[in-house]
Amino acid sequence: MSDIQELKDFATQVRRDILRQVHKVNSGHPGGSLGCTEFFTALYKEVMHHNTNFDMDGKNEDLFFLSNGHISPVFYSVLARTGYFPVDELNTFRLINSRLQGHPTTHEGLPGIRVASGSLGQGMSVAIGAAEAKKLNKDNHLVFSLHGDGELQEGQNWEAIMYAAAKKIDNLISTVDLNGQQIDGSTDTVLPMGNLKKKFEAFGWDVLEIEDGNDMEQVLKGLKEAKTHTGKGKPVCILMTTVMGNGVDFMMHTHAWHGKAPNDEQLEKALSQNPETLGDY
């Protein structure tokens, strides 16, 4: 068990990694990555029982699926810094011949990735399949997944949400990153999705909320509590409110940094707000 300060320091380093990855190639998605930094840190450092000796089948360990694959920078940083592959490899993000593709893929054999994602709306179905396999294998470990809020506009999610409740997939914890932003603007201006808590509940899910998904204590507590809700006949949903671009003042509360990299000056400013803790790659 790490102490909270250790986790926060880890998250600060992950933020630096995110910013430096996208800056180097002048592309990628920093906004959602920065907003989900606490989630990934808590999940991989504290919540999941996982082996860093990567095996695709993932038997007898918890599994995680990233459905909104564009936030690959935070995923890559956390995978590297929890031992899945060398941290130096973050230098190759989005470069030719790299295992760190723009969106995560199994195709290049990057340890830690179990399915390609990027074309939105597919991750929950895959997570359900993996959860069904765990049940067949009498493996009591859990399956976690993460989804963007805008991503829920894809219809396949609602097929999956309906299925998971009907078939009592109670070894699944799906978190929705409620940052309220998508490419064309706020989710409320692009396509308002109404009350997601009521929607998930109406479909038969057990719904928990994390009010501040950028507060490490809250994220940790929320994820641990969610684990206690598993095995009771219902899939578990966490609605986690975050701020896109969190940790960099000029990137927060806007969709402008969804898919845009900082320039040299902006990077310097952003990094100054996130001092090095574990050492840059």
Next chain:
Amino acid sequence: MKKYTDTGKKDTRSGFGDGLTELGRKNPNVVALCADLVGSLKMQDFIDENPERFFQVGIAEANMIGIAAGLTIGGKIPFAGTFANFATGRVYDQIRQSVAYSGKNVKICASHSGVTLGEDGATHQILEDIGLMKMLPGMTVINTCDYNQTKAATIAIAEHDGPVYLRFGRPKVANFTPEDQKFEIGKAVKLYGGNDVTIIATGHLVWEALQAAEKLSEKGISAEVINIHTIKPLDEEAIIKSVKKTGCVVTAEEHNFLGGLGESVARTLAENNPAPQEFVATQDTFGESGTPEQLMDKYGLNAEAIIKATEKVLSRK
């Protein structure tokens, strides 16, 4: 010439269902999924014997493909069944990203392909699926010709590690391949040897090609008939060897001439041994309602059409 005997008309989808049942008995990792078409896909026996290994997803094909991809993570071998139209075009991106690009060991099992689906009409008759599936890197594409071959293929693809598209159909058709014939993915089957023309057929057109070859023989034309059940990877060696000998080729398939078996054969020959070719296939059109037989006749997908194409290609030699 030795004639092939129809041992009794059977639907290829029953070959799939019976193959799946056999697999269920011998391979505990085989699981099955269906999107509300269990009866049509003949999956009930598998379900009765292995209820815990069957996943009914309802009318939600995209979710079915994703769940199938997820089931492979944990060592399962999922057979996902629905109509060919809903198994391909409807879920192309799900297959592309979650299955093909992710290299998942999913078997997409597609019944009611082509116009022989019949009376339901063009909304349900896909003639583009072979093209869609063969363009996906790493996807194996199989179109079987009768009950025995479909059953053998169903059993064989469980042993192949990687995504497979298995295409079969609805109507009862001649069952003529040997019951014990081993199914080898990617291996052509020569049904008749001949010297004047090579007829390469897949799926329901294979029986028609045999009928055509017998009639051509009466006219003194010696046709070599090759059954290509695996469109990808294609047995290029068998095709080149045959066409080097005969000098011309007719391809026959229940599919659009764009994107089908004919185009794969044409590419192979263009690169290795250019030769005149005629395409027995639908001509960039949708289907329509009718009986399977009426539709095969109207769209030029029978022995008569193969004979005409053969006469034409011989005149171009």
